Amino acid sequence: MATASFDTARREARPVSPIEKAPEVTALATVPGRKRSLVGLTRADLKQALIDIGVAERETRMRVSQLWHWIYVRGAREFAEMTNVGKVLKAQLADAYTLERPEVVSEQVSRDGTRKWLLRMAPTGAHDHNRGAEIECVYIPGDDRGTLCVSSQVGCTLTCSFCHTGTQRLVRNLSTAEIVSQLVVARDALGDFAGQMPSKDGGGEVGRLVTNIVFMGMGEPLYNLDAVIDAVSVMSDQEGLALSRRRITVSTSGVVPQIERLGLEANAMLAISLHAVRDDLRDELVPLNRKYPIAQLLDACRNYPGVSNARRITFEYVMLKGVNDSDADARALVRLLKGIPAKINLIPFNPWPGSKYECSDWERIDRFSEIVFNAGYASPVRTPRGRDILAACGQLKSETEKMRARARMLMEEGLGAEGFYAGGED
Numbered sequence: 001m002a003t004a005s006f007d008t009a010r011r012e013a014r015p016v017s018p019i020e021k022a023p024e025v026t027a028l029a030t031v032p033g034r035k036r037s038l039v040g041l042t043r044a045d046l047k048q049a050l051i052d053i054g055v056a057e058r059e060t061r062m063r064v065s066q067l068w069h070w071i072y073v074r075g076a077r078e079f080a081e082m083t084n085v086g087k088v089l090k091a092q093l094a095d096a097y098t099l100e101r102p103e104v105v106s107e108q109v110s111r112d113g114t115r116k117w118l119l120r121m122a123p124t125g126a127h128d129h130n131r132g133a134e135i136e137c138v139y140i141p142g143d144d145r146g147t148l149c150v151s152s153q154v155g156c157t158l159t160c161s162f163c164h165t166g167t168q169r170l171v172r173n174l175s176t177a178e179i180v181s182q183l184v185v186a187r188d189a190l191g192d193f194a195g196q197m198p199s200k201d202g203g204g205e206v207g208r209l210v211t212n213i214v215f216m217g218m219g220e221p222l223y224n225l226d227a228v229i230d231a232v233s234v235m236s237d238q239e240g241l242a243l244s245r246r247r248i249t250v251s252t253s254g255v256v257p258q259i260e261r262l263g264l265e266a267n268a269m270l271a272i273s274l275h276a277v278r279d280d281l282r283d284e285l286v287p288l289n290r291k292y293p294i295a296q297l298l299d300a301c302r303n304y305p306g307v308s309n310a311r312r313i314t315f316e317y318v319m320l321k322g323v324n325d326s327d328a329d330a331r332a333l334v335r336l337l338k339g340i341p342a343k344i345n346l347i348p349f350n351p352w353p354g355s356k357y358e359c360s361d362w363e364r365i366d367r368f369s370e371i372v373f374n375a376g377y378a379s380p381v382r383t384p385r386g387r388d389i390l391a392a393c394g395q396l397k398s399e400t401e402k403m404r405a406r407a408r409m410l411m412e413e414g415l416g417a418e419g420f421y422a423g424g425e426d
């Protein structure tokens with residue numbers, strides 16, 4: 001009891017940073033006079049789009065299947081390509097809709113094959129400065145997988161102290177279509193649609209270069225859960241983009257009340273940005289912890305629908321010198337995770353301008369990893385990828401200042417590995 005009151009007093013005495021910044025979410029609207037793209041839509045939205053142009057309800061099931069195949073299996077860019085769709089309907093579709101993707105503002109390719117795209121979404125109004133929100137998505141090829149890191153929001157309301165993106169305001173949530181479109185753009189660029197030649201530098205199987213998705217780009221996915229659930233459903237539809245849900249990982253900073261719903265409705269793999277083993281420290285690193293402390297978060301993990309040794313939860317742990325990297329921290333981590341099928345990603349931190357943290361020494365990281373490993377957990381130390389394409393990032397950053405993606409920060413700061421390697425089960 002005495003300890004508890006001491007902790008409370010200490011927590012109250014500390015200067016408190018805000019848990020969340022005020023969001024500036026603006027409802028997503030279509031700019032008048034602009035045709036809507038069908039790319040990224042769910043089956044239900046495609047059906048509605050067909051009804052809106054006068055297709056009879058009884059025909060919609062078959063028509064949705066045709067569109068679904070052309071958009072998500074073939075990667076069609078023109079309605080004219082749809083050889084099994086009648087001339088009249090093709091003309092109606094082309095009249096009302098497009099198959100446009102987000103604009104690729106820039107693409108950078110690293111020597112190690114990592115690719116980074118700056119994407120501009122279709123404009124949705126004044127809050128986008130009438131030119132469309134910009135986000136980044138990153139593709140990381142590996143020996144046995146190709147992982148795409150996608151964003152779920154433009155900006156982030158949370159204020160994690162080690163995260164550069166946390167210093168930016170939230171512009172808005174991304175729609176389901178905008179989330180799915182990131183995968184479509186990646187498949188375009190990699191030649192990863194049926195009938196296309198795979199690019200030389202992609203990883204994974206031929207024709208399946210993107211094998212894994214991680215929701216580790218900009219934003220907190222569980223604050224945009226409806227869109228994320230629908231996006232996972234489109235991405236994992238076996239008649240379309242056909243990714244396995246076991247290879248789709250959603251990472252959260254700990255929005256406890258939404259975790260169960262993510263498991264029940266998206267059935268995706270879960271990753272937790274943990275980073276600390278004590279509430280006082282996690283309150284500082286991930287301020288959302290003040291709302292949902294570690295014990296509650298780990299309870300939600302224990303009860304995550306479908307969690308098992310075959311579907312382990314990934315815990316991300318950024319290594320901060322003298323902050324969270326002691327032997328005692330490592331042992332406490334092992335104790336905390338007892339009973340949770342888990343793997344732990346240790347992420348070396350690279351300071352960014354203005355950040356108050358330093359990366360732990362390599363010997364320290366090794367020692368930490370060894371303690372966790374000896375306790376029976378996989379504890380790989382993640383090396384950042386795509387370092388050689390970072391120089392130009394600084395330029396991109398100034399151009400797209402307020403909308404820069406967490407993915408860029410992740411790569412710049414070496415943090416990014418957390419998402420990139422949390423890519424679901426093999």
Ligand code: SF4
Nearest residue numbers: 156158160163166219
């Ligand atoms: S770590 Fe994630 S949740 Fe925290 S501020 Fe950065 S983007 Fe937002």
